[in-house]
Each structure stands twice: as structure tokens, then as C-alpha cells.
Amino acid sequence: MKDQAGRRRARRLAIGTAVVLALAGMNGPWLYRFGTEQYHQYKINKPGYKAANGHWDIIEFPKEYRQDTIHAALLHTGKVLLVAGSGNNQDNFNAKKFDTRIWDPVKGTIKKVPTPADLFCTGHTQLANGNLLIAGGTRRYEKLKGDVTKAGGLMVVHNENPDKPITLPAGTAFTGKENGKTFVSKDPVLVPRAKKVFDPKTGAFVRNDPGLGRIYVEAKQSGSKYETGTQDNYRVQGLTGADARNTYGIAQKLALDKKDFQGIRDAYEFDPVAERYIKVDPMNEARWYPTLTTLSDGKILSVSGLDDIGQLVPGKNEIFDPKTKKWTYTKTLRQFPTYPALFLMQNGKIFYSGSNAGYGPDNVGREPGIWDVGTNKFTKLPGLGDPNMMETSGTVLLPPAQDEKFMVVGGGGVGESKLSSKKTRLIDLKAKNPRFVDGPELEKGTRYPQSSILPDDTVLVSGGSEDYRGRGASNILQARLYHPDSNSFTQVADPLVGRNYHSGSLLLPDGRVMFFGSDSLYADAANTKPGKFEQRIEIYTPPYLYRGGARPTLSGGPQTIARGASGTFTSQHASRIKKVRLIRPSASTHVTDVDQRSVALDFKTSGDKVTVTVPTDRNLVQSGWYMLFVDDGQGTPSKAQWVKVP
Numbered sequence: 001m002k003d004q005a006g007r008r009r010a011r012r013l014a015i016g017t018a019v020v021l022a023l024a025g026m027n028g029p030w031l032y033r034f035g036t037e038q039y040h041q042y043k044i045n046k047p048g049y050k051a052a053n054g055h056w057d058i059i060e061f062p063k064e065y066r067q068d069t070i071h072a073a074l075l076h077t078g079k080v081l082l083v084a085g086s087g088n089n090q091d092n093f094n095a096k097k098f099d100t101r102i103w104d105p106v107k108g109t110i111k112k113v114p115t116p117a118d119l120f121c122t123g124h125t126q127l128a129n130g131n132l133l134i135a136g137g138t139r140r141y142e143k144l145k146g147d148v149t150k151a152g153g154l155m156v157v158h159n160e161n162p163d164k165p166i167t168l169p170a171g172t173a174f175t176g177k178e179n180g181k182t183f184v185s186k187d188p189v190l191v192p193r194a195k196k197v198f199d200p201k202t203g204a205f206v207r208n209d210p211g212l213g214r215i216y217v218e219a220k221q222s223g224s225k226y227e228t229g230t231q232d233n234y235r236v237q238g239l240t241g242a243d244a245r246n247t248y249g250i251a252q253k254l255a256l257d258k259k260d261f262q263g264i265r266d267a268y269e270f271d272p273v274a275e276r277y278i279k280v281d282p283m284n285e286a287r288w289y290p291t292l293t294t295l296s297d298g299k300i301l302s303v304s305g306l307d308d309i310g311q312l313v314p315g316k317n318e319i320f321d322p323k324t325k326k327w328t329y330t331k332t333l334r335q336f337p338t339y340p341a342l343f344l345m346q347n348g349k350i351f352y353s354g355s356n357a358g359y360g361p362d363n364v365g366r367e368p369g370i371w372d373v374g375t376n377k378f379t380k381l382p383g384l385g386d387p388n389m390m391e392t393s394g395t396v397l398l399p400p401a402q403d404e405k406f407m408v409v410g411g412g413g414v415g416e417s418k419l420s421s422k423k424t425r426l427i428d429l430k431a432k433n434p435r436f437v438d439g440p441e442l443e444k445g446t447r448y449p450q451s452s453i454l455p456d457d458t459v460l461v462s463g464g465s466e467d468y469r470g471r472g473a474s475n476i477l478q479a480r481l482y483h484p485d486s487n488s489f490t491q492v493a494d495p496l497v498g499r500n501y502h503s504g505s506l507l508l509p510d511g512r513v514m515f516f517g518s519d520s521l522y523a524d525a526a527n528t529k530p531g532k533f534e535q536r537i538e539i540y541t542p543p544y545l546y547r548g549g550a551r552p553t554l555s556g557g558p559q560t561i562a563r564g565a566s567g568t569f570t571s572q573h574a575s576r577i578k579k580v581r582l583i584r585p586s587a588s589t590h591v592t593d594v595d596q597r598s599v600a601l602d603f604k605t606s607g608d609k610v611t612v613t614v615p616t617d618r619n620l621v622q623s624g625w626y627m628l629f630v631d632d633g634q635g636t637p638s639k640a641q642w643v644k645v646p
């Protein structure tokens with residue numbers, strides 16, 4: 001008690017001192033700022049302002065529920081899955097503290113969900129059965145230069161024997177033929193047998209192509225004297241006879257430089273009804289930062305990521321079959337930087353906008369194009385503005401999805417570059433010769449812009465930062481609505497919370513938009529104090545919910561409508577309905593959300609009924625759960641009804 005009273009007194013004294021200091025420093029500008037802040041609060045809360053600009057509200061969870069949300073997905077229960085894993089926090093990782101929450105945006109309730117692995121920087125997409133497929137995550141945190149004590153890196157083990165594969169156990173030693181230095185493997189590796197190559201015309205044997213295995217090796221002892229300068233060929237210790245001749249390693253420079261994050265193979269389905277993770281077959285490749293995209297046949301393509309030794313996956317892509325729940329490699333290789341923005345097109349091919357989240361060499365897979373996964377043909381798309389600033393840009397399929405127009409927003413230079421782009425770029429994939437053209441500019445160069453499709457066919461573009469991870473206090477507290485019909489932006493109310501790296505947004509079934517995450521490198525403008533992860537949620541309520549007058553109602557109707565089929569719903573405002581939209585729920589991380597899309601539906605009204613028809617194209621309307629919105633003549637949407645397209 002005495003202690004507490006003493007502390008309280010001390011605090012009162014401290015507050016008193018602070019007030020005195022503030023008063024001492026008080027002058028014109030301070031009073032002015034106080035006054036403008038009050039006026040600002042008055043202004044942004046006026047009904048007329050909200051009806052024109054919308055409104056932002058911060059949501060802070062009770063302390064024990066807060067987490068570093070890196071991933072968010074809207075579930076067909078109307079709740080939002082928020083995944084942190086270790087949340088870019090090495091202490092959490094070391095303590096195996098992996099977090100997931102389920103939040104009900106209407107009731108405001110929040111629940112903890114046991115998290116089976118470190119899903120920090122996993123990939124995800126909505127499945128036809130209503131589950132969320134989640135694959136990849138974190139095996140090990142990065143080690144920055146200076147923290148790396150043992151020289152190490154990638155060893156590519158070669159097997160020249162066409163008759164059998166060879167397994168090298170963990171702890172295998174490799175000695176350089178030139179440099180004489182010895183490195184030891186951290187894990188076992190299976191090296192496939194060599195392939196015999198024959199001349200296709202004569203059938204004569206030409207050569208053996210060695211089987212390759214990739215493994216991380218490091219020096220036995222600490223220190224820079226064990227570093228190597230350049231590429232060398234390595235003898236494998238402990239092998240004899242033909243094995244010793246057929247098996248060898250090749251490594252580039254093995255040094256004390258930064259070691260990147262390492263991925264995991266684990267994959268899960270998240271069941272929104274049971275609210276738990278269900279383990280499925282692991283991927284063939286470990287992946288940290290993969291993109292998962294639904295293909296024409298309903299299978300899921302998994303692309304890119306850093307592998308289990310922290311290297312960009314060398315073009316090995318794989319496909320998940322939701323029926324067998326197993327993964328199979330695609331037949332050919334194609335390499336992309338991490339979290340590539342890959343979208344299914346109406347012709348069944350994949351559109352790659354060039355957006356990505358920033359790991360991988362700057363000359364590999366950076367150019368946008370159209371990819372035929374079956375034949376592996378890749379047709380480059382010309383005209384992209386600021387092509388060297390595609391990292392941390394955002395890509396969105398503009399509404400309605402039928403038009404197949406995409407917008408690429410902002411972005412920055414490779415790695416920790418200070419460059420960032422003000423541009424938006426537009427491309428019409430239905431044009432005869434599609435090419436990017438510049439759209440309206442943002443005021444500032446913007447990395448990490450969050451973009452969400454709204455049911456009235458506008459796109460909310462918000463936040464981001466001018467410099468890498470908000471350096472120099474460069475968060476951008478601005479939001480705009482993009483109007484595809486007039487190709488223009490209108491600025492709306494400013495968000496209250498800055499959001500850069502590890503952030504995202506998603507449309508809620510009631511027409512509001514939820515924002516999560518942000519991971520500033522520094523807490524101050526001078527870049528001297530470490531940043532803190534942004535754990536607050538923010539909700540944007542668009543102008544259409546402040547217009548006065550009743551929003552259209554929508555109720556009843558079937559829960560399932562097949563492609564090509566119709567369903568009849570009840571609306572007290574049926575005669576006012578001007579648009580019907582089917583919106584696929586978001587699954588978002590690192591401002592990458594390849595799931596969200598808004599499909600226009602044909603409809604008829606009669607009395608208080610509205611009958612909607614789902615298009616027949618499976619590439620346009622992928623199987624799964626959707627939010628069905630009806631909009632009145634002002635663009636005011638109903639609340640969504642959930643509809644399953646089988």
C-alpha cells in the first residue's frame with residue numbers, strides 16, 4: 001500500500017513537471033496546433049463531412065488478445081481470421097509463441113486459436129469448400145551481417161551417377177579443392193541420380209546431367225578466416241570409390257554475410273466453422289513468402305518463397321489438389337520474386353503484374369506478363385511505368401472483374417532502396433495488344449499501398465509509406481477512392497494510423513473496410529529508435545454508409561447458386577437496385593491479395609424480389625463462398641448475403 005501511494009505521488013510529480021514544461025514551452029504555434037486539432041475533430045465528425053469522405057475508427061483489442069497481425073482473411077462466417085505466427089518477433093519465435101485470432105467485426109468479440117506452426121509469412125487462398133488453404137511459414141529468422149559468426153551458404157551437391165541417388169547425412173563435411181577449407185552440412189540431403197541425355201536424332205548417348213541437391217553448409221569454427229573468396233569445387237569426406245568420384249559440391253563464396261529467413265513445408269486448411277487448423281500434406285518445397293493462386297480447374301498453384309536454406313525457391317512451383325489434399329510439382333520451372341502478384345485470367349492463364357514483396361535477385365522474374373502454366377510460355381507485357389519500383393507495390397483487379405482491367409499502385413526500389421513510385425499503372429487484358437498505361441498519380445511515392453474493392457465499384461487506396469518500412473517517419477496518412485469509370489481519384493478522410501510493411505486491408509460483409517498491421521523499422525524520424533509493430537485495427541466506413549436514407553435490404557434467397565443458375569432474394573428496396581455484385585472474400589498479406597474480385601451479376605426485379613444470375617465462366621467466378629451485395633442508384637450497398645458457388 002505504502003509503495004503504491006509513493007508511486008502515485010511520484011507519478012503526480014512527474015505529470016506536474018510535464019505540465020510545467022509544456023506551459024514553459026507554450027507559445028503561438030502550440031496554441032494554434034491545439035485549436036486546429038479541435039477544429040479538425042469537429043470537422044471530421046460532421047455528418048456532411050462523413051457523407052462526402054467517410055470516417056475512420058481505431059479498434060484496440062484487450063491487451064491479452066493483441067498480436068502482430070501479418071495475415072488476414074475474411075471467412076464465410078463473417079468473422080476475420082488474423083494470423084501472426086511469431087509476428088516478426090524473434091523472442092516469440094524462440095519461445096514458440098505462435099498466434100492466431102478470430103475476430104467478429106459485428107459483435108466485436110475476439111478469440112484465440114491454437115496455432116500449429118510458425119505461420120509468419122505463410123501463403124493463403126480461399127478454397128471452394130469454404131476453408132482457407134495456408135501453406136509455408138518460418139523455419140528460422142534471418143541473421144544480419146554482424147550476427148553471423150560462422151561463414152556459410154548454399155552448397156549444390158552434384159551426383160554424376162546415372163544408376164542411383166545418394167543421401168548425405170547431416171554433418172557431412174565438404175573440403176574445397178582450391179581453398180582447402182572445410183564446411184559441414186546442417187541437414188541430410190537426397191541427391192537424385194544423374195540423367196542420361198541422348199541425341200534426339202541419332203539416339204546416341206551424349207552426356208550425363210548430374211542430379212542436384214541443395215544444402216546449407218557452414219564452417220566448423222567461428223571467424224572470418226574461414227570465409228572463402230570465390231566459387232570452389234568441394235570433395236565430400238567419408239565417400240570412397242565410385243561414390244567419391246561421382247559426388248561433389250559446388251559453392252559460391254561462403255561468408256559471414258546476412259543469412260535470410262528460411263521457410264517451412266507445412267500446409268493446413270483453416271476450417272471457419274470449427275475454427276481450427278487441419279493439417280494437410282506438406283508442400284514439396286519449403287516456402288517463406290509464397291503466393292497461392294486458384295487455377296482454372298480449382299487446384300491451387302503455389303509459387304516462390306525462400307526455401308529451407310533461405311534461398312529463393314529455384315523455380316520449382318507446385319499444385320495442391322483440394323480433393324486428394326496432396327501437392328505435385330509442375331513439370332517445368334519458372335522463378336518469381338517472393339509474394340508475386342499472380343491472378344487467374346478468364347482465358348485460364350495467369351497474369352503476373354510484377355508486384356512482389358521483396359526477396360530474390362533484382363533480375364529474376366521481375367517483368368510482368370501472361371503465364372501459361374501448362375506450357376510454361378510467358379508473354380511479356382510492355383509499357384509498365386517505374387518498372388524498377390515494383391517491390392511493395394499493390395495490384396488489384398478493378399471492378400467489375402468481367403472487364404479484366406488491373407491497376408498496379410505505387411511500389412519501391414529493390415531491397416531497402418529509397419526510391420518509391422507515385423504512379424498507378426493500368427492494363428486492359430481484354431485489349432488486342434495489352435499494354436500498361438499510366439493512371440492518375442498519388443501525391444507521394446508510395447510503398448505498401450493498401451487497396452480494397454468496394455461494392456459500389458470504387459477501389460479504396462490507402463496508407464503506405466514513402467520510404468522503406470516507414471523510415472524517416474514517412475507513413476502516408478491519406479486515403480483515396482479510385483473510380484474506374486472516370487479513371488480518377490477522389491481524396492477522402494485521412495486514416496488515423498500509419499501503415500507500411502506487414503499491413504493490409506479487407507472488405508467486410510457490411511461494406512466497411514478493415515485495416516491491420518504495419519511494421520516500421522524505426523519509431524522516430526531520425527531513425528534512431530527501433531520501431532514497434534502496429535497492433536491496432538482500423539475500420540474505414542465509406543461515404544455510402546453516411547448518406548442518410550435507408551440502405552437497400554437483402555435477405556432470404558438460396559445459400560448455393562451454381563454458375564449459370566439464378567437465385568431469388570428479398571429486398572424492400574428491390575425497385576431501387578441498380579447493380580448486383582458478387583465479391584470474393586479477401587486473403588491478404590504484405591498488401592498482396594490475389595483473391596479479392598468483384599463480379600457483376602445480371603438481375604431482374606419484381607415487387608420486393610430480386611433474381612440474380614451467376615455467370616457461367618469458372619475462371620471469372622471461381623468455386624467458393626462470395627458476398628452478394630445489391631447497390632441502389634446512389635451506389636449505397638446492402639449488407640452482403642453469403643452465397644456459395646459450387
Ligand SMILES: [Cu+2]
Pocket residue numbers: 121502590
Ligand atoms: Cu514479411
